[in-house]
Amino acid sequence: MKSVENTPRDGFSSRFGVIAAAAGSAVGLGNIWRFPYVMGENGGAAFLLVYIVFVFAIGIPVLTSELLIGRKGQSNAVHSFRNLAPGKPWHIVGFLGVFCSYMILSYYSVVAGWTMHYVYLAVANGLKSLSVADLNSTYVAMTESPSISIFWLAIFLIATGLVVWGGVEKGIEKYSKILMPLLFLLIVLMCVRSLTLPGSIKGLTFLFEPDFSKLSPKVIIEALGQACFSLSIGMGIMITYGSYISKNQSLGRTSLSVASADLLIAILASVAIFPAAFAFGINPGQGPGLVFVTLPNIFNQMFGGYVFAILFFILLFIAALTSSISLLEVVVAYASEEWKIKRSTATMGAVIGAIVLGSLSAYSAVIFDLFDKTSANILLPLGALLVVLFIPIVLKKRGAKEELLASGGKAQLFGLYYFIIKYLAPIAIVLIFLQQFGLLDWIG
Ligand code: TRP
Numbered sequence: 406m407k408s409v410e411n412t413p414r415d416g417f418s419s420r421f422g423v424i425a426a427a428a429g430s431a432v433g434l435g436n437i438w439r440f441p442y443v444m445g446e447n448g449g450a451a452f453l454l455v456y457i458v459f460v461f462a463i464g465i466p467v468l469t470s471e472l473l474i475g476r477k478g479q480s481n482a483v484h485s486f487r488n489l490a491p492g493k494p495w496h497i498v499g500f501l502g503v504f505c506s507y508m509i510l511s512y513y514s515v516v517a518g519w520t521m522h523y524v525y526l527a528v529a530n531g532l533k534s535l536s537v538a539d540l541n542s543t544y545v546a547m548t549e550s551p552s553i554s555i556f557w558l559a560i561f562l563i564a565t566g567l568v569v570w571g572g573v574e575k576g577i578e579k580y581s582k583i584l585m586p587l588l589f590l591l592i593v594l595m596c597v598r599s600l601t602l603p604g605s606i607k608g609l610t611f612l613f614e615p616d617f618s619k620l621s622p623k624v625i626i627e628a629l630g631q632a633c634f635s636l637s638i639g640m641g642i643m644i645t646y647g648s649y650i651s652k653n654q655s656l657g658r659t660s661l662s663v664a665s666a667d668l669l670i671a672i673l674a675s676v677a678i679f680p681a682a683f684a685f686g687i688n689p690g691q692g693p694g695l696v697f698v699t700l701p702n703i704f705n706q707m708f709g710g711y712v713f714a715i716l717f718f719i720l721l722f723i724a725a726l727t728s729s730i731s732l733l734e735v736v737v738a739y740a741s742e743e744w745k746i747k748r749s750t751a752t753m754g755a756v757i758g759a760i761v762l763g764s765l766s767a768y769s770a771v772i773f774d775l776f777d778k779t780s781a782n783i784l785l786p787l788g789a790l791l792v793v794l795f796i797p798i799v800l801k802k803r804g805a806k807e808e809l810l811a812s813g814g815k816a817q818l819f820g821l822y823y824f825i826i827k828y829l830a831p832i833a834i835v836l837i838f839l840q841q842f843g844l845l846d847w848i849g
Contacts, residue, residue: 414479415573416649422578423650423659425585428666429727430637430646432588434516434696436667437724441675442691443631445612448619453672455625459632460664463833466825467638467789468660469809470796475647476656477800477808481738482641485648490799498791502641503739505784507755509640510732511762512776514565516693517725518557518767520718522547523697527714532701544697554767559760565729566756569737570749573649577730584723585666591720592670595677598713599684608683612675622848626840629833634781635667639789642731645738653812657822681707696721733759782841790834797827 417423444452478485483499490496526532526543535543547553568576599605637643650659682689682699685706689699700717704710733755740751766773796805805826806819839845 414648416651417578417646418574419578419582420654420659422574422582423646423654424662424666425581426577426727426731427643427646427659427663428670429581429585430642430731431635431663431667431728432585432670433635433637433724433728434721435631435635436671437674437678437721438692438696440631440635440671441612441678442689442695443627444675445679446619447624447627448616449611450613450615451617451620452624452628453613454615455620456628456632457668459629459833460636460668462825463629463830464632464636464638465657465660465664466822467633467793467830468636468643468664469656469822470792470805470826471638471641471643472647472650472656472659473800473805473808474792474795475644476650476652477804478644479648481648481742482644482735483739484742485644486795489804490795493799495791495795495799498788498795499641499644499739501784501788501791502639502644503735505640505780505788506642506732506735507759507762508776508784509780510562510729510736511759512766512773513725513729513732514558514562514759514763515554515766515773517561517722517729518554518559518763519547519693519697520721520725521557521561522553523701524715524718524722527701527704527711527718530711532705532714533711534705535701537698537702540698540701544693547697548693548770551764551767555760555764558763558767561726561729562756562759562763565726565733566752568726568730569733570752572748573734577734580730581727584727588720588723588727589670591716591723592673592677595713595717595720596673598707598709599677599679599681602681602684602707604684605680608680609676611683612679623840623845626836626845630786630837630840633789633834633837634785635671636664637728637731639785639787639792640780641735641788644792645735646731648738655812655814656809657814657818786834786838786841790831790838793826793830793834797823 417426474489475485478488480488482502483496486496486499532540568580570576678689681703685703687699687703689695701714704714707713736755737748737751740746740755741748766776802823805823809819
């Protein structure tokens with residue numbers, strides 16, 4: 406049995422490994438099925454500009470704060486808070502993260518399972534020459550057949566479990582270092598295919614042509630919300646990963662790299678999807694419809710579509726896998742360290758539980774939506790807000806500075822970071838909250 410006190414904790418062995426794992430968590434379906442459409446609809450390059458400002462001004466400081474709490478606390482999402490604020494109720498923030506991660510893991514696996522089913526369909530030529538109506542009924546049949554969903558989500562969760570079972574260095578880091586470059590390569594290939602289609606330029610124009618008149622306050626807060634969601638903050642993931650980062654790696658620079666990779670993949674996904682859709686005169690839309698109906702339709706009409714359909718669903722599968730690895734790790738780190746059980750036992754238990762919970766989401770769209778809405782719209786911003794408050798209230802300027810400047814770094818930059826965390830970030834997150842509950846609708 407692993408004793409928490411006596412054995413040195415497992416951890417990441419390289420800078421690239423840290424970035425690959427954290428970027429793997431951040432790059433998910435949000436980058437591929439949401440960002441492109443939201444950008445295209447809301448002012449193109451104008452939206453992108455606002456989005457980038459928020460990634461830098463809010464996203465990176467909050468991400469840095471989570472990594473900081475983990476590395477300073479040197480434990481899982483719950484115990485890091487206990488170590489840093491003994492006797493205070495802050496560890497509840499950690500519980501919230503573990504709970505939220507597990508909830509997301511269960512329903513996320515349903516969608517991830519669908520991507521695997523579509524890899525299978527694409528390979529078996531089961532999507533070829535289907536009309537849009539037939540593609541739609543293929544998709545609906547899958548979502549309405551719990552047995553297909555449960556079969557694939559179980560396989561997906563077992564695959565996730567096998568990676569996490571291996572530990573941080575020999576599991577998560579090892580696979581992230583292979584999967585993330587592969588994901589990047591696949592998305593670049595998709596971009597090349599998309600841009601070489603005749604008429605693709607219209608899609609680029611739609612995507613990037615700046616239209617500042619679209620930037621209503623509502624759109625601006627939407628950009629802020631998407632920036633935070635896309636970085637997977639507010640649920641203990643980056644706290645857990647932060648605890649595995651060596652003391653001589655700069656956390657600020659790590660966050661910068663992770664956020665840049667996340668942004669780059671979102672932009673590449675846009676270039677892979679929109680020009681191709683416009684080349685065939687199709688409005689791509691967003692969400693599951695885009696991925697499981699519209700894109701297969703586009704692949705059917707494109708030269709080389711058979712291969713690109715397979716590659717695309719493999720890409721989605723990888724994006725989902727590296728995200729679910731991070732979700733499972735939050736739960737496994739907590740269970741194995743707090744309950745002093747073996748990592749393998751914790752992993753197995755968590756995977757079995759997630760298969761059961763995931764099956765509920767596969768059976769019932771109501772449960773699926775409940776898990777999705779509660780986690781993304783309520784728990785995630787709440788978690789992020791509490792993390793941000795924790796820094797000035799508990800760690801204070803000195804505690805935060807000590808950890809962030811441990812590996813060198815500029816004092817002025819720290820000043821800027823602290824100002825953002827103390828004043829701007831809490832306001833920003835409260836605005837996201839209000840927006841999600843429709844309380845800002847009056848500003849249009
Ligand atoms: N960052 C993910 C995306 O862009 C979404 C997400 C938010 C997520 N929180 C997460 C994914 C936690 C996995 C785990 O799609």
